Amino acid sequence: MILHIPSISFGLYKVENDGVLIYISDSSPTADQQKIIEQWKNVHFIDLRYDGPEKYMYQIERILNSCGVFNGGKEPFFIKVYEGFGHIAIWMWKEGKSWDNFLSPVAETDIDVAVKDGVRNFFSCKPVPEKSFLVYLSEGSITSQVIDFNGSPLTLKREEKEFYEVLVDDEATSMKTGFHKINSHLVYIGKEKQKISTVLFFENANMVYPVENEFAVLRGSILTFPDGKKVTVETEPVYVGKNLIIYRNSIEVNGKTRDVKSTILDSNGRVVIEADGTVEDVEGKWKMKISGTPIEWYFKSNLLYVLDIYGFVKEFDTISKKTLFEKRYSGAYGFDFVNKNIVVGIPDKVLFNEKKLDMNNFCVAKNHIWEYKNCKRLHNGIGYIVEDGKIKLIGKNMEFFANKIRLIDGWLIIAGEEGTWAVKAGN
Numbered sequence: 001m002i003l004h005i006p007s008i009s010f011g012l013y014k015v016e017n018d019g020v021l022i023y024i025s026d027s028s029p030t031a032d033q034q035k036i037i038e039q040w041k042n043v044h045f046i047d048l049r050y051d052g053p054e055k056y057m058y059q060i061e062r063i064l065n066s067c068g069v070f071n072g073g074k075e076p077f078f079i080k081v082y083e084g085f086g087h088i089a090i091w092m093w094k095e096g097k098s099w100d101n102f103l104s105p106v107a108e109t110d111i112d113v114a115v116k117d118g119v120r121n122f123f124s125c126k127p128v129p130e131k132s133f134l135v136y137l138s139e140g141s142i143t144s145q146v147i148d149f150n151g152s153p154l155t156l157k158r159e160e161k162e163f164y165e166v167l168v169d170d171e172a173t174s175m176k177t178g179f180h181k182i183n184s185h186l187v188y189i190g191k192e193k194q195k196i197s198t199v200l201f202f203e204n205a206n207m208v209y210p211v212e213n214e215f216a217v218l219r220g221s222i223l224t225f226p227d228g229k230k231v232t233v234e235t236e237p238v239y240v241g242k243n244l245i246i247y248r249n250s251i252e253v254n255g256k257t258r259d260v261k262s263t264i265l266d267s268n269g270r271v272v273i274e275a276d277g278t279v280e281d282v283e284g285k286w287k288m289k290i291s292g293t294p295i296e297w298y299f300k301s302n303l304l305y306v307l308d309i310y311g312f313v314k315e316f317d318t319i320s321k322k323t324l325f326e327k328r329y330s331g332a333y334g335f336d337f338v339n340k341n342i343v344v345g346i347p348d349k350v351l352f353n354e355k356k357l358d359m360n361n362f363c364v365a366k367n368h369i370w371e372y373k374n375c376k377r378l379h380n381g382i383g384y385i386v387e388d389g390k391i392k393l394i395g396k397n398m399e400f401f402a403n404k405i406r407l408i409d410g411w412l413i414i415a416g417e418e419g420t421w422a423v424k425a426g427n
Contacts, residue, residue, distance in 0.1 A: 012142055018045040018073040022153040023133055025144040033146060039129035040153045045073025046094075052081030056088075056111060063115045065151070068126035077122070079115075083108070092118045129153070139191055166194040169423075170397055183424060198424035199398070205420040209240035210409045215422065216240045239267040239408065244282060246272060251282055258284055268299040269409070271318045277308060279318065290316050290323065296334050298379035305379065307335045313344060336364040336377045343369060365395030378407050382425055396423065 015023040015037050022040040023029060029037060048064070048071040050057055060079060061071060069077075075094070082089040087105040092098065099121045106114045119125070134147045136159040147155075163174045166189060175189045183200055200215075202208050207218040214226035223231045223240065231245065239246040243254045246267050250259050262274035271279050277294060280287030292308035303324075304316045311332040315325035334345040343352045343364060350357040352369060363375035363383035372394065375383045382395040384405060391414060392399040402416035412423040 015041075017041050017043070017153075018075065020045045020070075020072045020153070023144060024135055024142060024154070026142045029144070033133070033144065036129060036131045036133070036146060039127075040132075042126055043068045043070060043129070043153075044123050044126070045070050046075050046077040047071070047073055049076055049078045050081075052079070053083055056081055059111060060115055063112055064119060065128065067116065067119050067123065068128055069119060069123055070153075079118075088114060090114050090118055092122065094122045097122065160190065164189055164192050164194065166192075166196055168196045169198055170195075183422075200422040201419055202422070203419040205415075207236055207404075207406075207415055208413055208420050208422055209237070210411050210422070211240060211242055238264050238272075239269060241269045244269065246282065251284070253283055265294060266297060266299065268301075268304075268318070270302075271304070273297055273304060273306070277306070279304065279316065286321065288321060290314060295332075296377065296379070300380075305335070307332055307344075313342065334362070334377055336362070336379050336383075337381075338364055338367050338369060363394045370394060376405070378412070378425070380407065380410075380425055382412070393423070396425070398423065 013025050013028050014021060017040060023033070023037050046069060048061070050060065060081075064070070078093040080091040086108055088108055088111050089100070089102055089105040091100040091102070099118050101114050101117070128149065130149055131146050132149045132152060133144045133154045135142060135144045135154060135156050137156060138159040160177060163176055165172055166175050177189055179186060179188050182196055183198055187196060202215070202217055205217045205219055209216045209218075211226055216223055216225045218233070218236060221232050221234065223233050223237065223245070225231070233245070235247055237245050237247055245252040246264060248263050250257050251272070260272070260274065260280070262276040262278055264272045264274055266273050267282065269282070271281055273279050273294060275293060276289065277291035278287055278289045291306045291312060291314055292310045294306050294308055296307045298305045302317060302319045304318055306314045306316065308314070310328065311330050312326060312328050313332065313335055314323055316323050329344045329346055329351065331347045332344050336343045338352065341353060343350060343362065345362055348360060350359040350362050350369060357369065359369070359371045361371065361373045361375055363370045363372045363377060363385075365381060365383055367381065372383070372385050374385050375394065376385070377383045382393055384391050384393050389401060390399045391402045391405055393412070400414050400416060400421055402414045402421070404415040406413045407425070410425060412425045414421040414423065
């Protein structure tokens with residue numbers, strides 16, 4: 001079948017024969033391409049109207065093609081096929097002229113001969129071009145190349161790449177072509193500069209908690225889980241999991257609640273870190289004191305990084321329950337990472353790779369150290385500052401009118417007066 005598409009008229013070079021597009025490109029054809037175009041200008045294009053047993057349809061089209069007659073044009077050409085006693089009778093019509101073989105039906109096996117006899121009464125058979133065009137379409141160009149004849153003068157294909165540069169939250173990154181789930185939303189990566197947002201907004205929510213690729217939402221005192229279950233809470237939870245709610249002074253697992261002596265600061269869903277430097281399993285199977293009062297901390301998978309009030313920076317494995325790294329930095333007020341190397345803030349300086357950088361407070365964003373006096377570090381390549389009532393994310397080029405920000409399981413949770421935003425930030 002010949003592909004018949006509407007005319008394209010935005011400065012492109014195109015050639016038609018009887019309304020059928022036989023060549024299109026964003027540049028003039030070469031000399032070799034022009035020769036092929038002239039060959040396709042000489043063939044016949046008709047609007048084939050067939051009436052008869054379906055099993056003969058493809059065979060008749062093939063016979064027409066062999067005589068240089070192709071479907072897809074504007075001029076109607078009618079063929080009626082009758083079948084009986086193992087024989088075929090044919091009636092053809094074009095522009096008021098008709099032909100038939102009613103007086104001499106042919107055997108089914110000789111349909112080729114009968115169709116050719118009929119076609120010669122309407123068309124002079126012409127040689128079929130040996131070449132045709134393969135056209136690649138994209139958002140920015142249309143290019144044609146010559147291929148061996150494949151049944152059509154022109155085949156359209158979309159030009160595709162294995163990877164595309166897309167804009168995730170206005171930041172350029174490369175993504176593989178195909179379907180991707182982003183924040184539980186299915187998208188297809190298939191062109192350059194697609195704009196993808198990782199920001200979700202929950203209207204009138206006081207806080208939200210990622211739970212198995214969805215969110216539990218706190219509005220007032222009602223915590224609603226993704227499956228629709230609702231729980232009344234007296235205080236805002238620190239962490240929420242599928243069968244887990246962690247408060248500042250208690251942990252509820254599978255409906256059973258137990259109190260915790262110290263104040264819970266944070267959790268990764270498996271363990272909690274407390275205000276006295278204690279780490280304990282959420283089910284209460286074990287606990288141990290690993291540091292003094294934490295100043296900053298960060299969960300990365302099973303690892304917990306802590307800077308305590310005495311200036312000790314520690315890396316603790318919550319599975320093996322072992323301290324993997326420990327070093328004291330006198331007067332340290334904060335830490336972060338650049339390419340997995342630790343950055344530590346000390347009075348009037350920043351230590352990085354054992355070198356002292358002349359900075360007064362700092363942020364790490366996009367693997368660079370930035371000087372911001374009021375920066376709040378999130379330890380995952382993003383920090384934030386609060387200015388004029390706005391939370392500005394350093395490294396994400398975003399800002400929000402908000403009053404609270406937390407990092408939970410790789411999500412930045414930003415709570416404001418109108419609701420809460422969730423920004424995917426890795427972990």
